[in-house]
Amino acid sequence: MKKNITIYDIAKEANVSPATVSRVLTGNERVKPITKEKVLAIIEKYNFRPNSLARSLLFKQSKMIGIILPDINHPFFSTLVLKIEAHALSLGYTTFLCNSMNDEQIESTYLHNLVDKQVDGIIFLGGRINQVETNHALAEEMNQIMDRVPVVFVNGEMEGVDTHIVQTDEIDGITKVVDLLNNLNHQKIAFLGGESGISSHELKYNAFQHAMKNNQLPLNPDWILAEGFEIASGEALASQLLTLKNRPTAIVCVNDFVAIGVIKTLEKFDLKVPEDISVVGFDDIYLAKDFPPGITSVSQNYDQLGRTAVDVLIKRINNELAEKKITVPTRLMVRNSCQQLRE
Template structure:
């Protein structure tokens, strides 16, 4: 046999086993007797047969399944994005497995391994370790090993040293639109509330806020930039801290809609009317933003487009087609009733 033309059938014939057994050895998808494995590996090494060739061989069959890994399915951003992505994946003939890690890195590792064992064709990765500002090298190596076997697409995140395909919403532009809106409503004293340092989504939004303010010649009061998390309770916490200050902003830009809801709850509780006395804007355009009084002005991450784009990229990679390394999905300003023109008086 010529080395350049070796097929899985040639390997099987010389090793006196079935092509399916060779497939199992190369993918590690099932147990093979040690002596049989050794016999197959001897032939593979003899002809320098590349395991990657198997993935393109006639025996390679797609499972038509896609894995999702995300940190918190109870969070409306993740659940909505998952739902939109899942619907589109099913349109394309795929079913999905969901790994909800509960914000636990050990669970992330378990789900990564589990999805590989389930032979999914690819993985959509949202949040978790891909949102850490400082990438853990061990986590990066773990992801890279999985990517040697199946494609992974990151959504709204990245990892240093990991050459993954990325699909992300244009959060920078979204924050800029909110700052511009508030300034057009005569607000010059604007605070930024919510998020956590060390999380890339917070870093992106906070830095975009600072840049948008500076570009328009406005100063930033560090006392008005407070973050303890991403949920309603953290919104309540930062709003309470704000109320204890001698000088307060007239408008508050929140890292997401849940934080905005918590902020509005506390402001209302202490007699401050939104938007008559304080304007509040959010981010994400979750379902609750429309219905929580007075209706939260926010930025939509365009879940349909974000989810569909991520699935399209992953399916292209599964089918060995070229795909753009990074795709930025535009965000949209959603105007509701939580901010108001500030009178000159």
């Protein structure tokens, strides 16, 4: 059986101390060139690669990053995680993916497990960082975790937690949507989906109100309905809207899942999109482009968002300076679900 070569075997054959081999592996300049050359020749001879535990001892890093997210089934999170994982891997880091299933206790368990596994840092998505009113016990727990490893929040924050944040410009995204519909002659615009107390909903709704006011468009409270973020939520909300005698000509949805549900219900009642009602989503998930008739949506710019989150975290891991809050621009992806309102 082939023997597993260790740092001690390398040291013995090179007639140097294990500490000298460690300095060669870490690129320490205090090793004499002739000694370094001898050690490297033996390392190459045995194709020696220190295992992950050895690397963590040598370099004081595990080269592992933890990712905590609330729902891997949601395309926003799964798409973003793919971008994060790919960029981290390109920089030599592997990732631990932790799906909390929207459960705060599971979030806490994962936070402590990741620290116990000696990850170098954690990227945190959704869950507790999307609560408008911060749970102070959870914030204190987060601060305790940050005393041990750096943490980066994506599209969220917590009162009393001073960490690095990477976010998309959701306000500008909604503003672009309302401006587009206004330019298409729509004045009767609804806002559907979301949940009170969740920052991703509150942020978009406040931006919607502001954009409507800026465009001098009327806000009808009957057309502002919040009942979740899922396809079923869109179906239920569209059904409510259709009971009204006075209906909007365009609908802005909190995300693409809601938009899909809205379109399904409208078509069930023989209303065509966009001929009868225009519909716009948010997130630009992979379904948006291909779900008939092609959903106009706001792209969260996943590639840049994921790369930026990883870059900021690695800077913190290496004790380098990084911007405290970075805002990534969104893009409006115009497709066939909205059109000019006929006079």
